[in-house]
Amino acid sequence: MKKHWLMGGFVGVIALAAAAFVQEQDAPVAGGDSPAAYPSGQPIAFPHNQHAGSEPGQNNMDCMFCHFSAERSVDAGIPPVSTCMGCHAVIPGTQNPQEIDKLRNYATTQEPIPWVRVYKVSDHVHFPHMRHVNAGLQCQQCHGQVQEMTVLNSRAPEWGGDNMGWCVDCHRQSEASTDCSVCHY
Ligand code: HEC
Ligand code: HEC
Ligand code: HEC
Ligand code: HEC
Ligand code: HEC
Structure with a gap:
């Protein structure tokens, strides 16, 4: 199913990108391991x-194309390298090509990308994504306007997962359970 969507939506992009890639193959590898x-x-x-943005030139991808388990599991899920390579095997970067080189290195060495976790509740708290997504809440209500963000390395002001009042207030307003035991192990 994902493949079909990909073929339908990105066939043009891929064809163009593949042409560009052929020209770029001999270019020196930028970036490297310097802190910069x-x-x-x-x-x-x-x-x-x-x-995920919808501005011209952005790709308007559904959040759940990558965060594939948000509607059926506790965790939203972080996509594996293979999801990225479905496009970036042929799509080079035009603005930050060294970042695509890094991606391809992870794919070649079959190493998982060590993404830094940003959103996290305490170990004694239980947060099931699927219950919230299936209740019709938008990702943006808790994570902010992610589709407008460049690099996601800090929490949006919308999020209050380190503050019990944030969870409980919304549960009261939406008539969801406020039993201690639904959120605490
Ligand atoms: C092409 C794949 C892709 C799409 C589409 C995508 N994401 Fe992500 N997302 C990632 C990757 C990779 C990471 C881990 C790197 C990072 O934090 O930027 C991530 C991280 C996140 C995180 C932080 C996870 C943490 O570390 O706590 C949130 C929240 C998030 N995405 C929300 C969204 C939302 C909301 C959308 C839709 C508007 C979206 N993402 C669309 C790939 C994607
Ligand atoms: C459905 C196709 C698709 C998927 C899947 C996808 N990307 Fe992309 N990505 C693109 C396109 C198209 C661009 C824009 C390329 C450009 O404008 O140079 C892009 C741009 C990028 C850029 C910026 C490169 C630049 O030069 O600006 C990075 C980094 C990147 N993607 C990493 C990833 C990672 C990591 C994943 C997996 C979590 C991923 N992509 C998944 C299509 C995709
Ligand atoms: C009601 C608030 C809320 C909504 C709605 C929500 N999230 Fe989250 N998200 C959280 C909280 C809280 C955490 C930390 C959970 C934890 O530590 O177990 C989190 C963590 C994450 C993470 C990192 C860890 C993981 O679960 O894989 C990603 C990625 C993420 N959310 C993406 C999304 C996406 C995509 C959507 C929409 C489809 C979404 N979230 C909807 C509150 C929310
Ligand atoms: C913006 C509103 C909102 C926020 C914020 C929110 N929730 Fe929820 N939550 C809901 C709704 C609505 C439901 C009910 C879904 C349903 O009826 O299935 C729910 C359901 C749940 C459930 C399942 C309850 C049950 O009866 O089994 C748990 C557990 C939960 N939330 C934990 C949390 C935690 C922990 C936080 C804070 C980190 C949080 N929620 C923040 C709206 C929210
Ligand atoms: C809707 C979810 C939710 C419900 C219901 C809930 N809590 Fe919490 N609780 C949280 C979150 C989120 C935190 C903040 C965790 C943190 O400090 O990061 C928290 C923190 C706490 C803490 C502080 C622990 C610490 O880390 O210092 C205590 C004690 C606590 N809750 C007890 C209760 C009791 C007792 C009830 C029932 C009256 C209750 N909680 C109901 C989500 C919930």
Whole structure:
């Protein structure tokens, strides 16, 4: 299913990108391991806006194309390298090509990308994504306007997962349970 969507939506982009890639293959590899190559605090400066934004030139991808388990699991899920390579095997970067080189290195060495976790509740708290997504809440209500962000390395002001009042207030307003035991192990 994902493949079909990909073929439908990105066939034009891929064809163009493949042509550009052929021309770029001999270009020297930029970036490298200097600290300046990691200005984002993430191992790869992954731009959410270029993928999920709806401005001209952005790709308007559904959040759940990558965060594939948000509607059926506790965790939203972080995509494996293979998801990225479905496009970036042929799509080079035009603004930060050294970041795509890093991505391809992870794919070649079959190493998982060591993304730095940003959103986290305490170990004694239980937060099930699927219950919230299936209740019709938008990702943006808790994570802010992710589709406009470049590199995601700090929490949006919308999020209050380190503050019990944030969870409980919304649960009261939406008539969800406020039993201690639904949120605490
Ligand atoms: C092309 C794949 C892709 C798409 C589409 C995508 N994301 Fe992500 N997302 C990632 C990757 C990779 C990371 C880990 C790197 C990072 O934090 O930037 C991530 C990280 C996140 C995080 C932080 C996770 C943490 O570490 O706590 C949130 C929140 C998030 N994405 C929300 C969204 C939302 C909301 C959308 C839709 C507007 C979206 N993402 C679309 C790939 C994607
Ligand atoms: C559906 C296709 C698709 C998928 C899947 C995808 N990307 Fe992209 N990505 C693109 C396109 C198109 C661009 C824009 C390329 C450009 O403008 O140079 C892009 C841009 C980027 C850039 C910026 C490069 C630049 O030069 O500006 C990075 C870094 C990147 N992607 C990393 C990733 C990572 C990491 C994943 C997996 C979590 C991923 N992408 C998944 C299509 C995709
Ligand atoms: C009601 C608030 C809320 C909504 C709605 C929500 N999230 Fe989250 N998200 C959180 C909280 C709280 C955490 C930390 C959870 C934890 O530590 O177990 C989190 C963590 C994450 C993470 C990092 C860890 C993981 O779960 O894989 C990603 C990625 C993420 N959210 C993406 C999304 C996406 C994409 C959507 C929409 C489809 C979404 N979230 C909807 C509150 C929310
Ligand atoms: C913006 C509103 C909102 C916020 C913020 C929110 N929730 Fe929820 N939550 C809901 C709704 C609505 C439901 C009910 C879904 C349903 O009926 O299935 C729910 C359901 C749940 C459930 C399942 C309850 C059950 O009866 O089994 C748990 C657990 C939960 N939330 C934990 C949390 C935690 C922990 C936080 C804070 C980190 C949080 N929620 C923040 C709206 C929210
Ligand atoms: C809707 C989810 C939710 C419900 C319901 C809930 N809590 Fe919490 N609780 C949280 C979150 C989120 C935190 C903040 C965790 C943190 O400090 O990061 C928290 C923190 C706490 C702490 C502080 C622990 C610490 O880390 O210092 C205590 C004690 C606590 N809760 C007890 C209760 C009791 C007792 C009830 C029932 C009256 C209750 N909680 C109901 C989500 C919830």
